[in-house]
Amino acid sequence: MLNHLSKLVSNRYIGTTICSKRCYTTFKYNKLNDKDIEEFKSILNNEETLLIRDKDDLVSFNSDWMKKYKGNSQLLLKPRNTEQVSSILRYCNERKLALVPQGGNTGLVGGSVPYDDEIILSMSLMNKINDFDPVTGVVTCEAGVILQQLEDYLEPLGYTVPFDLGAKGSCQLGGNISTNAGGIRLLRYGSLHGNVLGLEAVLANGTVLNLNSTLRKDNTGYDLKQLFIGSEGTLGVITKVSLITPPKPTSVNVALLACDSFSSVKKLLIQAKTKLGDILSAFEFMDRGCIDLVLRHQPLQEPFSEKPKFYILLETSGFNETHDQEKLNEFLEYIMEQGLTVDGTVATDSKNQSTIWKFRETITESLGKEGAVYKYDLSLPIDQFYELVEVMRLRLGSKANVVGFGHVGDANLHLNISTPNQKYSKEMINLIEPFVYEYTSKHNGSISAEHGIGLMKKDHLHYSKTSSSIQLMKLLKNSMDPNHILNPNKVLPF
Incomplete structure (x- = not known):
């Protein structure tokens, strides 16, 4: 599996390789075999429906929502509880089998699909809402709870979720938190870094890290839960979460x-x-x-x-x-x-x-009907917020339709470029990248405001982070996941 020793690595899009910048990875993974399958069956209590191997059934899990990135996973596992997640990760770590955690698979940067043939760890069956405290407004639930499901649960209780996304009918809380999703309510309620009070995560070696506090104030040492918010499943798999919810406006x-x-x-x-x-x-x-x-x-x-x-x-x-x-x-x-x-x-x-x-x-839906869409999620100072849209229109001319929208209240621009051609083009990518990132960096912006880094932006991380910051991130990754089995080739440029 993922025998990437001395293998060329590049961003992979369906039908074409569009990134001219290539890098080598030095992490070697083993191939999945029949003995591994039997072990996973045992961990999942021999429930055949929790282990998917059929190629046709795996198609939707191997491809992202935009049909932009495609993996080649031969196995999907659907654990029912934290104990099963722990056993799966422990075994994969010992065997050096790579895996990608997957929630609702609604991401836009290739972070939730396999790069190659990683095992897919679906959290969809861990979807219980465990507890709600009407005094504090804190809800505790599993990572596979769909955002709309939680909203429907809270509404009759007079509360609401502190963030709202276009994909709320299919995205899962674990994925929302692991990507630090933003959305239209951030202006009012702030980011998930403030609204997540606690979480439970499973480390690469199977250790269950219980950080699932429901306290708003807990000033005891390092705030470790923050490591997992926005780390895109590269440091651990989120299995439970405690979220503060505000009263629903009337x-x-x-x-x-x-x-x-x-x-x-x-x-x-x-x-x-x-x-x-x-x-x-x-x-x-x-x-x-x-x-x-x-x-x-x-x-x-x-x-x-x-x-x-x-x-x-x-x-x-x-x-x-x-x-x-x-x-x-x-x-x-x-x-x-x-x-x-x-x-x-x-x-x-x-x-x-x-x-x-x-x-x-x-x-977004309308853009999808126009052809191939190149989406860029950026934070920019308000004076340069729309200037980039105009610059890109001049740069691309009649080759593409360029539109700009987003959360101007928190300076988050969604730059979208569409072409009639249904396939993603290397030529178009080269016209857009790294120009967009260079412009953003020049104006002290961020190349990702809320969508994450994933596979799409990992080689461009230096436009928003200093080399010392990236080195510290790599140190954390190497310490917490020394075999690099968790979501390889995502977020960090190794």
């Missing part, structure tokens, strides 16, 4: 605002933070290209009579309807008086709010 308003310049967008953000304060829950940005894209592929109507260059989707959420609407109305009156918006609409009922949100939520 008063929600959604506004779609139109601007004729990005300067107005920036001024709108300042005023929204100032005048709406703690009821501001989302400040999403879309350019006109995104609106055109959605209108081509979705049953939606042109939102305004004019076609301005920029659109802001603003959401407030609180607990006093009268108070919240008064604050929103004062804000809207002010920005109209100042000429910061050229048009706008407000929705207070759920049906119209859902319609407005579809302009933002269906961008």
Whole structure:
């Protein structure tokens, strides 16, 4: 298995190799054999449905959501509990069998699919919600719980999940945490580094690390759980989590605002933070290209009579309807008086709010209908936030359609480049990379705001991290997973 000694390694896309930068890896893995299969069967109590070997059944697990990356795994294991995960990892570590932990497989950087023929460790059956404390709002559950499942569980209790993602119907909490997923609620509730109170993780050698505290304050030594948040399954497999959940707002308003310049967008953000304060829950940005894209592929109507260059989707959420609407109305009156918006609409009922949100939520789906999509998730200073989109349009010309959207409230740009060609092109990649990363680094940004590094960006990590930081990361990896069996060829450039 993964006999990569002296083997050329490169980023692998379906149908083509698109990364010209290659590196060598010095980690040797053993091939899966019949004895290994029997051992895994024993660990899984001889439940045949928990061990998948059929090639056709493995297709969806070997390919990512965008059909961009493809592995060649011959085996998928579906443990039911932490003990089985521990036994599997212990055995794989002793045998030097590589594996890739997989949640809902909704990632966009190739982090959740095999690079080659690693064993896939699916967490889908570890999907129990174990406990909820209505006083503290802390929920404890297994890593395979789907985000929407948790939202549905919390709603009748008067609580909500502190993050929201487009893939919430299939993504799993363990995957969300291992990639430090962001989403539209980060502006209001912060990142998972603050909302995860504790977790349980299994190390490469099978050791179960119980860090599953439900305390908001625990100042005893190193905060080890933080190592696993955003490490993409390279340091351990998350099996359980304790998450703080906020009360679900009872008063929600959604506004779609139109601007004729990005300067107005920036001024709108300042005023929204100032005048709406703690009821501001989302400040999403879309350019006109995104609106055109959605209108081509979705049953939606042109939102305004004019076609301005920029659109802001603003959401407030609180607990006093009268108070919240008064604050929103004062804000809207002010920005109209100042000429910061050229048009706008407000929705207070759920049906119209859902319609407005579809302009933002269906961008990715609509892009997928255009052809091959090259997606870049970046953090940039607000002054350079949209400049990169314009630079890329000039750079690529008629070869591609370039659109920009994202969480402008926390300076997270989603740069998306689509081509009519359904296959990913090495020529197009060379036009985009490393230029996008160089631009981001030059302006002190981050090459990954919320999607992670995975396979796609591991050789570009130096654009956001210093050599000493990368060396320390490698030291941690080598110490916690000396045989490199966990998600090899991801995150770090070895």
